[in-house]
Amino acid sequence: MPGLTRPRRCYVVCTEVPPNVVGGLGRYAERLLAALRDTGVPVEVFGAVGRRLPPRTHRTGSVTLHLLPTPGQPSPETPQKAPRRDSAGPRVPVDGEVGDAAGVSPRAGDPGRGGIGALVRVGGLIWFNVRVAARILRSGRRAGAVVAVHDWMGAVAGILCRVLGRTPVVFHVHTCEHNTAPGARRTFVNAGITALENAQARLADLIVVPSAGMRDELVARGWPKDRLRVVPHGYEDPELIRLAELPGARRDRLRAEVRERYLPGGAGRLVVFAGRLSPHKGVHTLIRAAALLRGRDDLRVVLIGSGDDARVAGLIEREGVAGQVVAGYRFLDPPEVFAHFLAADVCVFPSVYEPFGLVAVEAMALGRPVVVGPGYSPEVVGEGAVRCRTGSPEELAAALSRCLDDPEHAAGLARRGAEHVRARYSWARTAEATLAAYAEVAR
Structure with missing residues (x-):
C-alpha cells in the first residue's frame, strides 16, 4: 500500500515477553513494547509462558499482550534468579551444574540443555507457533497489517502466515550464536534451527538486525542484503x-x-x-x-x-x-x-x-x-x-x-x-x- 509511513496493525510473535523476562530477548521485548504502547499503532503480541498458567490477555495503550501456556517454558511466578546474598564470596559449582541448579533459569528458547528437556522445549515452541499462526490467520487479511517474528522461536508462525495467508512478514534476528559463535555445538537440533532460519529468511519480506556486524554476518551466510535493515536497540531502563x-x-x-x-x-x-x-x-x-x-x-x-x-x-x-x-x-x-x-x-x-x-x-x-x-x-x-x-x-x-x-x-x-x-x-x-x-x- 504506497505512502504508508506506519503499518496499520502489527502481529508480533516473541516467545519471551514480560513478565516472563529471563534473557536478552525478554529485556528487548519489555522495553520495545513500552515504547510502542503510545504510538497509536495497534500491536498484538503473542508470548509463551509455563503450562501451569491460564491464558492471559493484557492491554496497555495500543499494545495487547497475549500470554499462551506452552510446554517447556518457565512461568512468571517461578523465581528466575537466586535471592540476593549478603556475602559476596564465590560459590564453587559441581561438575555439570547449569541452569536452574545454579539458581538461574536457562535462556528461554535454548534447545541445547538435556535430551528430553530439549525435545519438550522444541515441541512446545512448535505448538505455540501453530496456535499463534492460526489465531492470526483466523483474524483475516487486513490492509496494512504486518506479522513480525523474533528469532527462530517464532519462525514457524512466520512461515505459516506468509505461505497460507500471504501476509507480509518481518523476521527479527537477534542472535545466531547456536551455530555462529565460537564453540557452538553442531547438533541435530541446531542443524534444524539453522534450516528453519534460512527458510524464514527466504520467505520474509524484510529482515531486521540490531547491528551492521550482524547484517554483514548474515550477508556472508547468503541472506539477501537488499532485504536486511539495521535497527539498533535503545538503552533506557x-x-x-x-x-x-x-x-x-x-x-x-x-x-x-x-x-x-x-x-x-x-x-x-x-x-x-x-x-x-x-x-x-x-x-x-x-x-x-x-x-x-x-x-x-x-x-x-x-x-x-x-x-x-x-x-x-x-x-x-x-x-x-x-x-x-x-x-x-x-x-x-x-x-x-x-x-x-x-x-x-x-x-x-x-x-x-x-x-x-x-x-x-x-x-x-x-x-x-x-x-x-x-x-x-x-x-x-x-x-x-x-x-x-x-x-x-x-x-x-x-x-x-x-x-x-x-x-x-x-x-x-x-x-x-x-x-x-x-x-x-x-x-x-x-x-x-x-x-x-x-x-x-x-x-
Missing part, C-alpha cells in the same frame, strides 16, 4: 536512568556499598563483567587476563552471570586467581547489575561474538570506562569504548591496565561513551525505526 541521575553524594554511597562487598574498606580496583559464562562471551579470556595482572593485590574482577560454571571455576583454580576473581555463578536483577557497573573502575565485556551487546551500552550510559572484545560491531560502541581487536588475554590485560592506571584516559573514555550512547540510542527511536521498517512491506 527506568532503574538505569534513576541511577544515572543520582546526586553525587548518593551515587558515592551506592558505589561504596557495592565496592565494600569485594574490597576491604572499598579501597582498591574493581573490574566488573556481566553476561553468560560461556566461551563466546570471552570470560575465559578475562580470567587468563586476570592472571597476567596477578601482581595487583588490590584488584578484584567480579563475574556476574552463570552458564559454563564448572569449567569457569576450574579455570580460576588452574590460573591461580581465586583471590582476585570473584564469581557468584548467578545472574542478578538489572538494578543490581547497574549498581555494579556504577561501582566499577572498568566494565569489561570481551565477547568474540556479540550481535549487539546491550550490557556494554548500558555501562557506557552510566558513564563508566568500558572495554569490549572483537565480537562487538565497531559502530555499536564507536569511540566510547576500548575495542580489543583479538581475543588474546595479553591485549585484554593491557587495555584493562591502561584504564586502571591512567585516570585521564579512563575519564575521557567514560565521557565519550556516555555521549555516544545518549546521542545514538533510545527505545523511542528504536520503536519508530521498527514501525518504519514494517511500513516498507505493509500492503
Whole structure:
C-alpha cells in the first residue's frame, strides 16, 4: 500500500515477553513494547509462558499482550534468579551444574540443555507457533497489517502466515550464536534451527538486525542484503536512568556499598563483567587476563552471570586467581547489575561474538570506562569504548591496565561513551525505526 509511513496493525510473535523476562530477548521485548504502547499503532503480541498458567490477555495503550501456556517454558511466578546474598564470596559449582541448579533459569528458547528437556522445549515452541499462526490467520487479511517474528522461536508462525495467508512478514534476528559463535555445538537440533532460519529468511519480506556486524554476518551466510535493515536497540531502563541521575553524594554511597562487598574498606580496583559464562562471551579470556595482572593485590574482577560454571571455576583454580576473581555463578536483577557497573573502575565485556551487546551500552550510559572484545560491531560502541581487536588475554590485560592506571584516559573514555550512547540510542527511536521498517512491506 504506497505512502504508508506506519503499518496499520502489527502481529508480533516473541516467545519471551514480560513478565516472563529471563534473557536478552525478554529485556528487548519489555522495553520495545513500552515504547510502542503510545504510538497509536495497534500491536498484538503473542508470548509463551509455563503450562501451569491460564491464558492471559493484557492491554496497555495500543499494545495487547497475549500470554499462551506452552510446554517447556518457565512461568512468571517461578523465581528466575537466586535471592540476593549478603556475602559476596564465590560459590564453587559441581561438575555439570547449569541452569536452574545454579539458581538461574536457562535462556528461554535454548534447545541445547538435556535430551528430553530439549525435545519438550522444541515441541512446545512448535505448538505455540501453530496456535499463534492460526489465531492470526483466523483474524483475516487486513490492509496494512504486518506479522513480525523474533528469532527462530517464532519462525514457524512466520512461515505459516506468509505461505497460507500471504501476509507480509518481518523476521527479527537477534542472535545466531547456536551455530555462529565460537564453540557452538553442531547438533541435530541446531542443524534444524539453522534450516528453519534460512527458510524464514527466504520467505520474509524484510529482515531486521540490531547491528551492521550482524547484517554483514548474515550477508556472508547468503541472506539477501537488499532485504536486511539495521535497527539498533535503545538503552533506557527506568532503574538505569534513576541511577544515572543520582546526586553525587548518593551515587558515592551506592558505589561504596557495592565496592565494600569485594574490597576491604572499598579501597582498591574493581573490574566488573556481566553476561553468560560461556566461551563466546570471552570470560575465559578475562580470567587468563586476570592472571597476567596477578601482581595487583588490590584488584578484584567480579563475574556476574552463570552458564559454563564448572569449567569457569576450574579455570580460576588452574590460573591461580581465586583471590582476585570473584564469581557468584548467578545472574542478578538489572538494578543490581547497574549498581555494579556504577561501582566499577572498568566494565569489561570481551565477547568474540556479540550481535549487539546491550550490557556494554548500558555501562557506557552510566558513564563508566568500558572495554569490549572483537565480537562487538565497531559502530555499536564507536569511540566510547576500548575495542580489543583479538581475543588474546595479553591485549585484554593491557587495555584493562591502561584504564586502571591512567585516570585521564579512563575519564575521557567514560565521557565519550556516555555521549555516544545518549546521542545514538533510545527505545523511542528504536520503536519508530521498527514501525518504519514494517511500513516498507505493509500492503
